[in-house]
Structures are given as C-alpha cells and as structure tokens.
Amino acid sequence: MDWDWQFAREITPILLQGLKVTLIATILGAAVAAVLGLVFALLRRSSNRVVARTAGFLVQFIRGTPLLVQLYFIFYVLPDIGIRLPALAAGVIGMGLHYATYAAEVYRGGIEAVARGQWEAARATNLTMRQTWTHVILPQALPPMIPALANYLLAMFKETPLLSAITVLEMMNQAKSVANSTYRYVEPMTLVGVFFLIISLISVAGLRWLERRYGRRT
C-alpha cells in the first residue's frame, strides 16, 4: 500500500464538491427534522387521544426501522405509486423524517421540563396561549434543548454517506466513483475520513461551547 500525494491532490476538488452536497443535505435535513420534529412533538401532546396515539405510533415506527431501508423506500418504492423524487430531495426527506423523531423527543423533554407553575402563572397573569408559548414556555424550554439538538445534527452529518445508496452524489459517492474508475481506494477513502473528521472536530468544539452556554443550569 503506497500513498500517492499527486493522486490525492487530483481528486480533492471532486471530493470537496461531494462535501458541498453532504453539507447541503445535512443542513436541509436538519431543517426538515427541526420543523417536523416540532409537529410530531405537538401532535403527541394533543388532547385528542387518536391524534396523540397515531403520532406516537408513527414516531415509534420510524425510529424502529433503519434509515437505509427508509431511504430505499422513498427513492425506489414510492415511484411505483407515482411519487418520483430527485435523489437529493428523497435523501433530505428521509433523513429529515428519521431525525425528526429524535428531535421530537428532545422538544417533548424540554417542554415538559418547564414547571407546571409557569403555565399557571402565565394564565394567572392573563397571557394568551400564544403569549404563554412565546414569552414564558419556549424561552425556558429551548436553551436546554440546544446541546441535544446539536448532537443529533452531528450524528446526522456522519450518516450522510448512506445517501450514496440512493445515488446522491455526496462525498462518499464521489469517492466511490473515483475508486471504481481508478481502482485506488486508499486516497479517496482516507480523504473522506479526514474531511469528516475535520468537520466533526470543529462541530464538537462548537457543541462543547453550546453546552457551556445553554446546558441545563443547576
């Protein structure tokens, strides 16, 4: 096994192009997860039993099946019933949906951690439901959620190579196609690992900072 610097330099631009897709998929997936997660969390809090149960079951179902299977389903099976999605869109929806179920748990925990007395004080001071959420509950519930949510963001980022299975040209897929045409695996795979590592390390530092800044104060 020998390392060819020349070859590594040659393939870096195409891998960086893949990295761009990886980052886009992560960010869009996170946005979907953040919004859908809130929807799941609110549905599960619904006073309507049927709605709450259905949402609970759906969350359990999505969590209980592998992301890879879900991605295959969205990209290869849905076209059978006429839903044809571009690869990146399918990937973003799949990852977003999957991580929404985790985000929903974080939201739920954060909201439930706000003392019942806060709801009562808001009502006793005659705030509307909307004002109660925006001025009393969310400002207390959100900060402790941030480290946990950031943690899932990082986890999702590291799972993006799964998207290569549904033809998204993210970094892993670019590396694979390089390797397949040149029969050299060392450089592309090492570089993919290094790029993931660099971004992860930066993210972990950011995460630590978030934890210090917003972590649950005792």
Place this chain on the structure above:
Amino acid sequence: MIVHQFNAAGSKARQDLDDAPIIRIHDLRKSFGSLTVIDGLSFEVHRGEKLALIGPSGSGKTTILRMLMTLETISGGRIEVCGEPLYHMSRNGAEVPADEAHLHEMRRHIGMVFQHFNLFPHKSVIDNITLAPMLTQGVARADAERQARELLEMVGLADKEASMPSQLSGGQKQRVAIARALALKPEIMLFDEVTSALDPELVEEVLEVMKRLAAETDMTMLLVTHEMGFAREFADRVLFFDRGRICEQGTPEQIFTNPAQDRTRTFLRKIIAAGHRV
C-alpha cells in the same frame, strides 16, 4: 401613588355595586376522577371583603382559588364574578360553556399569588412585573416600568429591579410575585398559602406587605392560609372548610375564640399543637 390608584378604583366600584356580591358561588362541585373535592358549595363574597379560608389539607380551599383563577375547570354548579358567570356565557340567548375568549375576559378581574411564587426565572424582577401589563393591557413600556418601580417600592424591593429571581430569597420572590399580580390591577386577589414554602424567618416580611395591602386598598382578597394568627388579623370573615363544604363561618373573633362546631375546635387545637400561632 399606588394606594391612590387602588382607592380610586375601589371607590368607583363602591358607588354602583356596594351591596352586590363580587363573587357568587352556587352549588359548586369539583371532582378529580372519582374523588369529590368540592360538593355542593355555595357562598358569596362582597366587594372589598377580606376572606380567610382555613381548614385541614384536602378540604378544598386551594381548589376553590384555582377554580376562580380558571386553573381548574368546574364539575358542576356556578361561579359568578363581578355579576357575570365565569364558566358560562350566553350565545344566541342560550347559556353555553365559556370559551377561552370569555375566560380571558373574566381573568382581568382576578389576580393570584402562588405558594411557590412561580416567577418567570428567565426574566428580571422588573420584567416579571411589566410583562403582563404590556402584553395584555397594551401598557407602554415606560409606563409599565414606572408602575413596576412603585410596586417594588411598596413591597420594599426598590433596589432589586434588575435582579434575576434566582438571586432572591423566598420572601423576596413572593413579594415580587405580589407586585406582579398587583400590576394588572385586579379587583380580586387570591393568595394561595403564600407563606407555606417560606423559611420561618421570611414569613413576616411577606405578611407585612399583605397587611399593608389589606389596610390601604379596597381590593377583594381571598386568602388560603395555615397562619391562623395572620388570618385573624387580616380577615373580615373566616370560612372553615371541611371535606369540600363550609363547616362554619363567622368573624375571626367568633371562629378563633368561640367556635360553634366540634370540628373547628379540633382543627384549631391541632394547628396550635403543630406550633402555629393563633
């Protein structure tokens, strides 16, 4: 200044409604699941009256305050506040259960101070007080803050406006909570065991504020307490509750020196034995 405001509100009210009860409770029932807490309760409160609700725990005193504040729903019967039904409203001539808009409207009449203060921990002392007037009554920030400072002065915390609740002692928190409730200028104030969560040496400073409030304003006040000495000094009328009903009521003098019912006597004896002053 504060006193002046409340007196002005009070005397205006005096003119038209001196004799009509400000709170009218009729055949009220409340159950939690199969447990009946309030069973066929009726009583009236007059404008400006200071009422103490006493009785063993589980006798339903706190539940009554919570129903008045619309923190609990009622299971049956009727509550009227300022001449209007609290949990009912008329629509097309028929009486229907109140919707959130009606409850919101009715809550303007009522303020509440809680056992555990329930200050907003993410907001400074002054923001705790100004939040609701600004949001629910459209008071401008400058006016809300001026009023908040007057209230803080009244509760003896003028130097704490920039503090966060976590930096205050229990007694200070409760005084801020009183100021927060007063800022909305309710006609009726509910005090739910406001000194029960306090260290003994902090009780007095809160009671002091409430005494002053009772003496200086015409607000109607309902007080649930285990501080019998304070109830005696504070109240115009004392209701002794037992098992969700009024067992006995009368002036503090009657209830504390010459109770008619055995259960009242037993309760007071136990309370004294537990070290509370009467």
